[in-house]
Amino acid sequence: MAAPSIHPTDIPGLLVVDLPVHADDRGWFKENWQREAMTALGLPDFGPVQQNVAFNAEAGVTRGIHAEPWDKFVSVATGRVFGAWVDLREGESHGRVVTLEMGPERAVFVPRGVGNAYQTLMPGTVYGYLVNDRWTPDAKDRSTFVQLGDPALGIDWPIPLTEAILSDADTSHPPLARSRPVRRRHALVLGAGGQLGRALRAAIPDALALTREEADLARPETLEGIEWRDVGAIINAAAYTAVDLAETPEGRRAAWATNVTGVGHLVEIARRHRLPLVHVSSDYVFDGTATEHGEDEPFSPLGVYGQTKAAGDAVVATWEKHYVVRTSWVVGDGRNFVATMATLADRGVSPAVIDDRFGRLTFTEDLAAGILHLLDSGAAYGTYHLTNSGPVQSWADIAADVFELRGRPRTDVARVSTEEYHAGRAMAPRPVHSTLSLAKIEATGYEIAPASARLRARMS
Known part of the structure; x- marks a missing residue:
């Protein structure tokens, strides 16, 4: 026929x-x-x-x-x-x-x-x-x-x-x-109060941007008042991210409520209204054994936070119109590692920083731009890894870069092992290698700025 x-x-x-x-x-x-x-x-x-x-x-x-x-x-x-x-x-x-x-x-x-x-x-x-x-x-x-x-x-x-x-x-x-022009459907940003949420608000000024107080994945009833017919795409930048607290009984329940059960409700809404769903995920879905992680690597989370993020990824993947965007080491407007190191450098403090965990920074302006690229370019639905580009570094390497850009000697950053740093502290296990392969998203035509250039601009 x-x-x-x-x-x-x-x-x-x-x-x-x-x-x-x-x-x-x-x-x-x-x-x-x-x-x-x-x-x-x-x-x-x-x-x-x-x-x-x-x-x-x-x-x-x-x-x-x-x-x-x-x-x-x-x-x-x-x-x-x-x-x-x-x-x-x-x-x-x-x-x-x-x-x-x-x-x-x-x-x-x-x-x-x-x-x-x-x-x-x-x-x-x-x-x-x-x-x-x-x-x-x-x-x-x-x-x-x-x-x-x-x-x-x-x-x-x-x-x-x-x-x-x-x-x-x-x-x-x-x-x-x-006549009254028909408004174009707007993007809905959940988690608009976080670092990525603020970057998304700047990148999409007409988005409906909701903070956790306005729409909480752990309380699905807060999503009921949204006029979903006017939404063109959902961007989920909301998550329970307290990695260490997730190992406690209370934190475990909270992490699963937001990162899995709440995400499941969001997927059902996306399916009901046939909306593209962008879900931001984490390198913590991997155990860090591989030196670089591709999108198809099987899940192997080490702790509760990683387990809930892996489960959330699996739930999102049941809806065909999905983008799972995995990232790592996020730096934006708010509390983060780079901001902390800059403050310590300015105060004359010489910190001890882990030197045996490796990855790349992700600046929120580039993460937000990459999400918009996926939505606007018509890229195939699926999972994409997105961080800034450039050489793989340890946390201590990045701290030394910050100190140097602040006018302090690189040697003012003491280098310690994860075992030494975690000794006597209740901390969740973390992947040794957090480096994510960027080949798939680069193949869609998205050019990713080097982390070093973004760091230099942030410190100037």
């Missing part, structure tokens, strides 16, 4: 689908919707949940222009229509118009925010559409409507609107100049 073909239009995201129609002396047959074939060709996997069918008794029935808060896949079962679409989303393509004639051999994918209208060209025309959300009483309040005959649109209706059959509602819609 021949496959459909998909063609872009002048409206971003509006796609025309040519459908093979197989006819014989009995009539004809077509596959109107075939998920695997169509998504393989580039149609969004929009997850329809409802099918609606409109029978139009006469030629000249004209319906629209409506932009409801859902995606549509529109097609004709019998008869022919003149279709018109207007981009009503805010942005540079606002007001752009596409028109074409449709019969059973053609369908159109209409993204959320694009106004849809049609005029029947034959009596007895049957027009159908799949949608990925159910109608609710507030749907009209969340929709945008435009006047069918607005001269600004320049739609050349085959049957003049003065001779067409229209509803009272469709004759009363405002012109484009007075």
Whole structure:
């Protein structure tokens, strides 16, 4: 059986689908919707949940222009229509118009925010559409409507609107100049109060950014008030990160509640609303035996924190539209190793720093930019490792770099082993090698700044 073909239009995201129609002396047959074939060709996997069918008794029935808060896949079962679409989303393509004639051999994918209208060209025309959300009483309040005959649109209706059959509602819609543009869906950032969360807020100024006080993964009920229909992607920068406290009975429960159970609730929300989910993870999912960790390395966490992060990664991977972004040694706006070393250097203190654990720093501005790159570039879903680039260093090497940049001798940093540093302290086990392979994310076209350059800029 021949496959459909998909063609872009002048409206971003509006796609025309040519459908093979197989006819014989009995009539004809077509596959109107075939998920695997169509998504393989580039149609969004929009997850329809409802099918609606409109029978139009006469030629000249004209319906629209409506932009409801859902995606549509529109097609004709019998008869022919003149279709018109207007981009009503805010942005540079606002007001752009596409028109074409449709019969059973053609369908159109209409993204959320694009106004849809049609005029029947034959009596007895049957027009159908799949949608990925159910109608609710507030749907009209969340929709945008435009006047069918607005001269600004320049739609050349085959049957003049003065001779067409229209509803009272469709004759009363405002012109484009007075219509309400559809807001683009925004990213939702969870954990907006942390180092990465603050960097994401700076990188995505229009994001809905929620702190733990506003949305706590350990309390799923705090997620219920979010208007998920207006969210375009979820970025989970929230986590229980108290590595040492996680080894205590209370900390163990708290770590599992946030990093596993809470993440599981988030995955179900992403699945229900078919939202891409970015989940930030950690090098602690590995035991550090390998000198460099690839994305496909099996989990081997040493402590409770690492165990919960590994379990969270596994839960996130059950949703196909996911990015697990593993990172290490994060440096941002807040308390972190680099800030602590800079303070000690400025105060004249000479610290003892571990010299037998190895990795690379990750500056939050580059981590945030990498997350946006994955979302915006259309990179394949899956797991990606992301730190800054450059040579692998020990913690003591980095401390010495900070001291040197602060005008102190490198030798003012004493070097000790992990065993010496941990002696007499209740500390969780940590991986010896935290270095993450960057090859996969670099292959997507993301250029990662060297850690040394970012450190130098931070200390200047």
